[in-house]
Amino acid sequence: MNREPILQVDNLTKLYAAGKGCEAVSFDLYPGEVLGIVGESGSGKSTLLNCLSVRLAPDEGDIHYLTRADEWVNLYGLSESRQRHLQRTEWGIVHQHPRDGLRMGVSAGANIGERLMATGERHYGNLRQTAQSWMNDVELDIARIDDKPTTYSGGMQQRLQIARNLVTHPRLVFMDEPTGGLDVSVQARLLDLLRQLVTEMNLAVVIVTHDLAVARLLAQRLIVMRHGRVVETGLTDQVLDDPQHAYTQLLVSSVLTS
Numbered sequence: 001m002n003r004e005p006i007l008q009v010d011n012l013t014k015l016y017a018a019g020k021g022c023e024a025v026s027f028d029l030y031p032g033e034v035l036g037i038v039g040e041s042g043s044g045k046s047t048l049l050n051c052l053s054v055r056l057a058p059d060e061g062d063i064h065y066l067t068r069a070d071e072w073v074n075l076y077g078l079s080e081s082r083q084r085h086l087q088r089t090e091w092g093i094v095h096q097h098p099r100d101g102l103r104m105g106v107s108a109g110a111n112i113g114e115r116l117m118a119t120g121e122r123h124y125g126n127l128r129q130t131a132q133s134w135m136n137d138v139e140l141d142i143a144r145i146d147d148k149p150t151t152y153s154g155g156m157q158q159r160l161q162i163a164r165n166l167v168t169h170p171r172l173v174f175m176d177e178p179t180g181g182l183d184v185s186v187q188a189r190l191l192d193l194l195r196q197l198v199t200e201m202n203l204a205v206v207i208v209t210h211d212l213a214v215a216r217l218l219a220q221r222l223i224v225m226r227h228g229r230v231v232e233t234g235l236t237d238q239v240l241d242d243p244q245h246a247y248t249q250l251l252v253s254s255v256l257t258s
């Protein structure tokens with residue numbers, strides 16, 4: 001693994017009330033590393049993810065990011081347009097509900113192509129060809145390239161959202177419960193696909209999930225949150241097989257007994 005991190009998070013805090021939000025979170029993320037954020041509902045996972053992806057300003061703390069141009073930037077010191085540009089080109093954000101990450105009123109092909117246009121590609125033939133190739137990669141029928149996402153199933157919409165995010169070859173991807181709303185069989189295939197793409201593209205990923213099986217499958221390292229604070233962090237197998245904190249022990253045992 002590359003020794004220089006891609007993201008440095010220092011003392012990140014966003015509190016709505018005591019214990020509600022995220023508090024004093026610090027970690028480094030390395031290229032090619034998948035970091036899982038786990039914890040029960042309300043523990044602050046989404047708040048943390050939203051702060052990390054510059055969609056929610058923290059009360060305190062800093063996030064430094066190493067850009068594609070090899071320049072360290074303080075994310076909350078950047079202009080809004082620079083933040084948006086990073087979000088569209090160097091990052092991906094995969095939402096739990098595909099509707100939040102797709103444009104439902106335009107075709108599947110346009111959903112993929114417009115992200116590519118944000119990076120400067122203008123040639124219609126290239127855009128269409130790349131969109132087809134990505135549909136193929138995420139196992140969508142390319143005959144449906146001109147159909148709108150509204151005509152797709154939930155699993156297909158999630159695949160399309162993944163293609164839309166990965167077409168720009170992001171360096172960093174944020175995922176919020178990416179398999180959350182799907183049937184178990186659809187979930188399993190999507191997880192396989194995600195795992196394969198993350199490895200092939202050497203993506204750095206921060207993934208929020210309440211599902212420890214998803215965390216086990218995708219993440220190398222875990223952060224366990226409770227009441228907005230990190231209670232335990234470590235390699236996924238260590239945390240799940242030999243949890244040190246009483247809360248993590250409870251979380252793991254509740255999965256085993258349910």
Ligand SMILES: Nc1ncnc2c1ncn2[C@@H]1O[C@H](COP(=O)(O)OP(=O)(O)OP(=O)(O)O)[C@@H](O)[C@H]1O
Nearest residue numbers: 016020021039040041042043044045046047048210
């Ligand atoms: N905009 C807001 N205003 C006030 N309180 C909020 C707001 N957003 C979140 N909270 C509170 O902050 C706490 C953490 O919420 P958050 O959504 O980050 O948790 P979570 O771990 O992602 O939960 P879930 O797994 O249910 O999505 C909760 O108590 C929530 O009610």
